[in-house]
Amino acid sequence: MNSNETYVLVGGGYAASRAADCLRLEGFEGRILIISEEEHLPYSRPPLCKKGLLEEIGIERLPLRHADFYARNNIELMLGKPVKTVDRTARRVKLAGEISIDYDKMLLATGGRPRRLPIPGGDLKGVHVIRNYEDMTDLRSELKPGARLVIIGAGYIGLESAAAATSMGVDVTVVELSTRLMSRVVAPVTSEFFARKHLDHGVKLMLHRTAQSFEGKDGRVVSVRLQEGEKVSADLVLVAAGNVPEFRLAADAGLECEGGIVVDDRCRTSDPLIFAAGDCTRHPSVRYGRRIQLESVDNALEQARVAAAAMCGRRDRHAHVPWFWSDQYDLKLQVVGLSDGFDEIVVRGDPDQPGFSVWYLRGQEVLCMETVNNPLEFMQAGRWIGAHAKVDARILRDATTHLDDAVINKPRHESVLARV
Amino acid sequence: MSKQVGFYLDAEACNGCSVCLVACKDKYDNPIGVNFRKVIHHTMGGWEQDADNPGFLAPKISSYSLSMACNHCETPVCLEACPVGAISKREEDGRVLIDENTCVGCRLCQCCPYDAPQFNESLGVMTMCDGCVDLEGTGEEQACVAACPQRALEFGDMEELRAKHGNAVQSVEPLVDPQITQPSLLVTPHRNSKPMGGSANEQ
Numbered sequence A: 001m002n003s004n005e006t007y008v009l010v011g012g013g014y015a016a017s018r019a020a021d022c023l024r025l026e027g028f029e030g031r032i033l034i035i036s037e038e039e040h041l042p043y044s045r046p047p048l049c050k051k052g053l054l055e056e057i058g059i060e061r062l063p064l065r066h067a068d069f070y071a072r073n074n075i076e077l078m079l080g081k082p083v084k085t086v087d088r089t090a091r092r093v094k095l096a097g098e099i100s101i102d103y104d105k106m107l108l109a110t111g112g113r114p115r116r117l118p119i120p121g122g123d124l125k126g127v128h129v130i131r132n133y134e135d136m137t138d139l140r141s142e143l144k145p146g147a148r149l150v151i152i153g154a155g156y157i158g159l160e161s162a163a164a165a166t167s168m169g170v171d172v173t174v175v176e177l178s179t180r181l182m183s184r185v186v187a188p189v190t191s192e193f194f195a196r197k198h199l200d201h202g203v204k205l206m207l208h209r210t211a212q213s214f215e216g217k218d219g220r221v222v223s224v225r226l227q228e229g230e231k232v233s234a235d236l237v238l239v240a241a242g243n244v245p246e247f248r249l250a251a252d253a254g255l256e257c258e259g260g261i262v263v264d265d266r267c268r269t270s271d272p273l274i275f276a277a278g279d280c281t282r283h284p285s286v287r288y289g290r291r292i293q294l295e296s297v298d299n300a301l302e303q304a305r306v307a308a309a310a311m312c313g314r315r316d317r318h319a320h321v322p323w324f325w326s327d328q329y330d331l332k333l334q335v336v337g338l339s340d341g342f343d344e345i346v347v348r349g350d351p352d353q354p355g356f357s358v359w360y361l362r363g364q365e366v367l368c369m370e371t372v373n374n375p376l377e378f379m380q381a382g383r384w385i386g387a388h389a390k391v392d393a394r395i396l397r398d399a400t401t402h403l404d405d406a407v408i409n410k411p412r413h414e415s416v417l418a419r420v
Numbered sequence B: 001m002s003k004q005v006g007f008y009l010d011a012e013a014c015n016g017c018s019v020c021l022v023a024c025k026d027k028y029d030n031p032i033g034v035n036f037r038k039v040i041h042h043t044m045g046g047w048e049q050d051a052d053n054p055g056f057l058a059p060k061i062s063s064y065s066l067s068m069a070c071n072h073c074e075t076p077v078c079l080e081a082c083p084v085g086a087i088s089k090r091e092e093d094g095r096v097l098i099d100e101n102t103c104v105g106c107r108l109c110q111c112c113p114y115d116a117p118q119f120n121e122s123l124g125v126m127t128m129c130d131g132c133v134d135l136e137g138t139g140e141e142q143a144c145v146a147a148c149p150q151r152a153l154e155f156g157d158m159e160e161l162r163a164k165h166g167n168a169v170q171s172v173e174p175l176v177d178p179q180i181t182q183p184s185l186l187v188t189p190h191r192n193s194k195p196m197g198g199s200a201n202e203q
């Protein structure tokens, strides 16, 4: 199939790697070329703020697929080569050093970059972010027992880093704008549960505070000044204030962008030969009826699958139920679905103990569910959400009942999670 | 150290017939493309100076086969990559097992350098060699081990396998550096193969 064509995949993360894999599974026989600015084979990012801070993990333990996989599938990799420009008329990408490569179709999978705070002092030594392997080794080299680390942002990455650092004996303070942890992604009960765990482990939480500036001495950060007037001493700062999609290439090339590369439910951009997947996109959600931007491994993998199908001219839609996870201490938070539009929250189990779950309902339909250390209920929730199952909130709320008894319309049993 | 089970392969004896693969596939009733066990045919060599005819080059080509399944590694990367905690390493014998009830089928465990986890499309989950855990305590041999006409495969306690096969190594070409995952694997190298790090051709 299209064996004379060249498909160029820009970016070396989850989306590019999975798209290459799926293009071969779709039967594409032409040339596949992954071009990444990073020097490494596409690798796993979640460990960078978890286990990777606790112990030395060599990059050779992190590849998403080993070199042999790319060789077997005849997938070429150009590593350490940022793409500089895209010429859509000539169908050509330009790299540094006057290298140019012609494409027949292209996938943009450029991911995102950590948000830098628009406040003074961001470039002082000791102020870190984590997006790639080198960021992690830089931060780890400075994490010493007793060092004072201030983390800006109580999202997944901030809190996972806090958990790792405090376990190493680092003195950790988390500064968060909102009044609770992970406020964008979990319910208040879950925020409280995690707040207690972090406090138990000695993490200091400063909620409802805004960082105003990083103050330095001899070029190195020594404290964080808050708008509320407090000053927090710091030997190290980690800015974990979210990500910004990387879509400069697309914007420069005149593709439609809106805080990310705009794609349709088949991952097509405004240019019929260019597709996009992963953190860099904004996509319509078939399920949720609006344009969303998700920054997750699951989304990158799923969009890559859909994009590969579209590149091969096959119709497949990005309609699956998104899921997320976060590992903090020995707690695994799992979220499935999006809670938008819920009108009732049901808590099942004791919210003081791992194992509880939080269900978001609209009418009686399950929209979203989050749970801690309860993978079986997570799986069940995913199936129900996919099947638009309705539940009886009274039964659901009573943890002594069997979960299956809560469902009202017995849904067809279908697997809706990341099917590739 | 607690007990660790694993496979031993006599690569001198393995002739690549793939009966092990078929026996395994049959036992687990795996669909096309899903193979818990694989046989790698490794070919190496090239032109070399011909000692008998100075100044001439002669083709020195050789090959051997390696039968591979899950190596129930001591530091498995699949387990770490699994976002939902569906992969575990069993305390009592070090088996690496996938829980099909909690697997979401995201395929991230395909980071395994031995290509052990296999996606079963119809089940929507990953599946893998479990060292025939169902046979535990029966005294029966693993399906692949029992089927091998060359008696090239063994499965058991790594300590015992190491004691029995003193000359065996943890990895040979073209397998990856064993430091990455510490596979519970012992191979008596084929006479033409080199342990990791060099190829027969480089000598």
Ligand SMILES: Cc1cc2nc3c(=O)[nH]c(=O)nc-3n(C[C@H](O)[C@H](O)[C@H](O)COP(=O)(O)OP(=O)(O)OC[C@H]3O[C@@H](n4cnc5c(N)ncnc54)[C@H](O)[C@@H]3O)c2cc1C
Pocket (backbone or CB within 6 Å): A010, A011, A012, A013, A014, A015, A016, A035, A036, A037, A038, A045, A046, A047, A048, A049, A081, A082, A083, A084, A109, A110, A111, A112, A130, A131, A132, A157, A246, A249, A277, A278, A279, A280, A295, A296, A297, A298, A300, A324, A325, A326, A327
């Ligand atoms: C520390 C950390 C922990 C995380 N933990 C989790 C988690 O627990 N669960 C979860 O679901 N998600 C997690 N995420 C998010 C997840 O890693 C991302 O959603 C995922 O990596 C997105 O994949 P992607 O392929 O879209 O982008 P990326 O993985 O970011 O890959 C993009 C690649 O493109 C390259 N690139 C960019 N521009 C160019 C260019 N012009 N030319 C060439 N190459 C270019 C980049 O260098 C990068 O290699 C985490 C992220 C981080 C940073």
